[in-house]
Amino acid sequence: MCGIVGLFLKDQSLAPQLGAMLTDMLITMTDRGPDSAGIAIYGGSETGRAKLTVQSHSPDADFETLAADLSEALQDQVLIHRTDTHAVLDLASEKLAAARENLVAHHDSVRVMSEGESLEIYKEVGLPKDVAERFDLSGMSGTHGIGHTRMATESAVTTMGAHPFNTGLDQCLVHNGSLSNHNSLRRKLRREGVHIQTENDTEVGAAYLTWKMREGASLGEALESSLDDLDGFFTFVVGTKDGFGVVRDPIACKPAVMAETDQYVAFGSEYRALVNLPGIEEARVWEPEPATVYFWSHNDAPTSQDKAA
Amino acid sequence: MQLFDLEAQGLRALNATLHEQAGISNQTQWEVMNPRGSHAIAVGLDAPIEVNVKGSTGYYCAGMNQQATVHVHGSAGPGVAENMMSGTVIVEGDASQYAGATGHGGTLVIKGNASSRCGISMKGIDIIVHGNIGHMSAFMAQSGNLVVCGDAGDALGDSLYEARLFVRGSVKSLGADCIEKEMRPEHLELLAELLERGGCDAKPDEFKRYGSARKLYNFNIDNAY
Numbered sequence: 001m002c003g004i005v006g007l008f009l010k011d012q013s014l015a016p017q018l019g020a021m022l023t024d025m026l027i028t029m030t031d032r033g034p035d036s037a038g039i040a041i042y043g044g045s046e047t048g049r050a051k052l053t054v055q056s057h058s059p060d061a062d063f064e065t066l067a068a069d070l071s072e073a074l075q076d077q078v079l080i081h082r083t084d085t086h087a088v089l090d091l092a093s094e095k096l097a098a099a100r101e102n103l104v105a106h107h108d109s110v111r112v113m114s115e116g117e118s119l120e121i122y123k124e125v126g127l128p129k130d131v132a133e134r135f136d137l138s139g140m141s142g143t144h145g146i147g148h149t150r151m152a153t154e155s156a157v158t159t160m161g162a163h164p165f166n167t168g169l170d171q172c173l174v175h176n177g178s179l180s181n182h183n184s185l186r187r188k189l190r191r192e193g194v195h196i197q198t199e200n201d202t203e204v205g206a207a208y209l210t211w212k213m214r215e216g217a218s219l220g221e222a223l224e225s226s227l228d229d230l231d232g233f234f235t236f237v238v239g240t241k242d243g244f245g246v247v248r249d250p251i252a253c254k255p256a257v258m259a260e261t262d263q264y265v266a267f268g269s270e271y272r273a274l275v276n277l278p279g280i281e282e283a284r285v286w287e288p289e290p291a292t293v294y295f296w297s298h299n300d301a302p303t304s305q306d307k308a309a
Numbered sequence: 310m311q312l313f314d315l316e317a318q319g320l321r322a323l324n325a326t327l328h329e330q331a332g333i334s335n336q337t338q339w340e341v342m343n344p345r346g347s348h349a350i351a352v353g354l355d356a357p358i359e360v361n362v363k364g365s366t367g368y369y370c371a372g373m374n375q376q377a378t379v380h381v382h383g384s385a386g387p388g389v390a391e392n393m394m395s396g397t398v399i400v401e402g403d404a405s406q407y408a409g410a411t412g413h414g415g416t417l418v419i420k421g422n423a424s425s426r427c428g429i430s431m432k433g434i435d436i437i438v439h440g441n442i443g444h445m446s447a448f449m450a451q452s453g454n455l456v457v458c459g460d461a462g463d464a465l466g467d468s469l470y471e472a473r474l475f476v477r478g479s480v481k482s483l484g485a486d487c488i489e490k491e492m493r494p495e496h497l498e499l500l501a502e503l504l505e506r507g508g509c510d511a512k513p514d515e516f517k518r519y520g521s522a523r524k525l526y527n528f529n530i531d532n533a534y
Contacts, residue, residue, distance in 0.1 A: 250444075251445075252406070252425055252443075252444075253406065253425075255386075255387060255405065255406070257405075270346060270367055270368075270386065271346035271365050271367060271384070271386060272345065272346035272347065272367055273346075274346075275345040275346055285365075285384060285402075285403075286403070287403070287405060287424050290425065290443075290444065
């Protein structure tokens, strides 16, 4: 099964409540995915600075000197903001690649959850309400965010198997469904030099999008071609720095409901996830069409069904 | 009229209460408040009662219905009126995928649009949709009538048996073994009754009829044992 929720704010006065609204939506989707939960939140960016969200199973030991170690290695100030098993490293954008290399070389028990200027990803094994509490998700603010509750089918219940997956700078993917050609696609992508860490099918979907965009495709184009190259069932919700997108496979048996008002665009695997949103009674509520890419962006005037690519 | 607050009293209590009406009840009017997209509202009813659900529902609303009239004053999630035997289910808004799936009898009226797989494997139910229907509708439909006042999506009536399909608008594509058929007087008469039952403001002669070409494996007498 799995549950997906997403919220894109048109009215930025709601930004301080984004985390609270998403958390409520996420917890409502617990019975679609009680194994693990995660959230990607776009909290805003600062010019020239990047965020590297990392996770560790022994955070006390791993995070204690991490910022100091990285500052010294990179010859530049790295700040750390720890929340439970996760920490956001705040560093200069041009030091991002070096920081990742340093983590691989010297801090192998620290795993990267996401990298970007605005994006932070928090995910762990456990009931959505417990995960939300550990990271105080309801206290977070932002412009848009995506959440996922996982019922595992294709790989083990682990932190790295939880969603969202980071696909590139400030990009993330969540998935409801199962991909059936993920093994062959994983081999192909690895030959292309794409780094894939787990046996999880969604990570392959995320890596596929990363690879397509590395080859020059826009996110919209990458999503369009995923309809041809990914075999299986999927409803994907993707996040970017400026917006979020939705695509369903042509069979479209994985559920999806969207709602739009003057204040927001919301996604839920079920209508239940949307019932507490402000003004939902008057919202335009519909099901996204199969094999159609939808996208909303803060950069453009938001339109109801702006299809990318 | 009996009021039932689903949020306060819970789903099991609602369905148990409605099941208790079978055969004995003089409480024929029920109103369900705060459905909030909950699953399995008013399933398995078997009494000539009317249940008005004041809002949108989740999965499987009014599934396995017999005799009862269930009226959803909102939109319905996947599988509304699934395997209905008799009675009437009315959805004021849209219906999600596989509305009326496997239904043996009764009438399902959807006043908005229906999503994919509407009437999949229908076995005698009449489904009347005021708007459009999605892809793979009436897949392997065996018996009954599907009336669509708007358009139909891809692969309408794939592997169809003997259900009758009437569509007023366009059909994006027909499924395997589904063909357009002649609209004869008896079909116009049947359709007029269905449109009236569904409260549709449409004329029978605006529709086209689709049915099985009876060419697939099961229809070939040489394949009989």
